Amino acid sequence: MSEWKQKRFWTEATAAPEGDGFTVLLDGRKVKTPAKAALVLPTLAMAQAVAAEWDAQVDHVDPNSMSCTRSANAAIDKVAIxxxxxxxxxxxxxxxxxxxxxxxxxxxxxxxxxxxxxxxxxxxxxxxxxxxxxxxxxxxxxxxxxxxxxxxxxxxxxxxxxxxxxxxxxxxxxxxxxxxxxxxxxxxxxxxxxxxxxxxxxxxxxxxxxxxxxxxxxxxxxxxxxxxxxxxxxx
Known part of the structure; x- marks a missing residue:
């Protein structure tokens, strides 16, 4: 059986202000981490880098091509706690x-x-x-x-x-x-x-x-x- 892969369901990924930081929106929907925490990033530059990785996905999401997203998730879900x-x-x-x-x-x-x-x-x-x-x-x-x-x-x-x-x-x-x-x-x-x-x-x-x-x-x-x-x- 082939491994299930998440399909791209959004048209546009954008960076947006969120509280004291920034987040990434997929057609206006906020991205969350694998642990379902809010993806709140410290700088606009980081949010733009993460958004660019989501925007670069084609038919399916390839986590191996999303290094900034993975690092941000690790910071929130693992390092912060x-x-x-x-x-x-x-x-x-x-x-x-x-x-x-x-x-x-x-x-x-x-x-x-x-x-x-x-x-x-x-x-x-x-x-x-x-x-x-x-x-x-x-x-x-x-x-x-x-x-x-x-x-x-x-x-x-x-x-x-x-x-x-x-x-x-x-x-x-x-x-x-x-x-x-x-x-x-x-x-x-x-x-x-x-x-x-x-x-x-x-x-x-x-x-x-x-x-x-x-x-x-x-x-x-x-x-x-x-x-x-x-x-x-x-x-």
Missing amino acids: QHAEVADMLADYGDSDLLCYRADSPQALVERQSEAWDVALVWAAEVLGARLAARTGIMHAGQDPAALTVLREKTHAFSAFELAAFHDLVSMSGSLVLGFAAALDWRPADAIWELSRVDEKWQEDQWGADEEAVEIATRKRGEFMHAKRFFDLCK
Whole structure:
């Protein structure tokens, strides 16, 4: 039996004011989230992006083509009701941040990591007020509690919509610092993404690209770039 798909029943999708925010109307009918909550978005730009996704549907609704809609639904149905738990989970990345765990050999990789990542840690110290220390090897070594507290407070300060985007910026890159760097426009998002792949690129240079690994990295990059776009739509 084929999977049931919702048919397009509307002629026009538009953004409209709704309370303190904005919503999306399908021929005047308000869109709701999968949990049947009101789809109230923080900015007109986000509402227009979501409306454009609904307007782009042809015969049937394809959720895979509606990334902004999915992120908005996640912010309302999931993140908003467990904001503290999500923020704590993401803040925990700071104590085992990708940028802090360095190889002890070969020297070329050591230098490549240092060149790529040291500047990001300096940025975090200067802009975020949180100085994380690099370690050699893979054994966990805790970071300065004061620095982690600063990063935790900044993570908790994000709105539900920002936190939904920040989740993917951090989880896709494996780095809380890079998540903040992307959110706060330290460098272009694609350049920040490349910093998260220093180790993988090294392996590719030595042994060649693995098709499955490349496919996974491509998917993650797409999710990272979307997350940056969605974060910016919150402003």
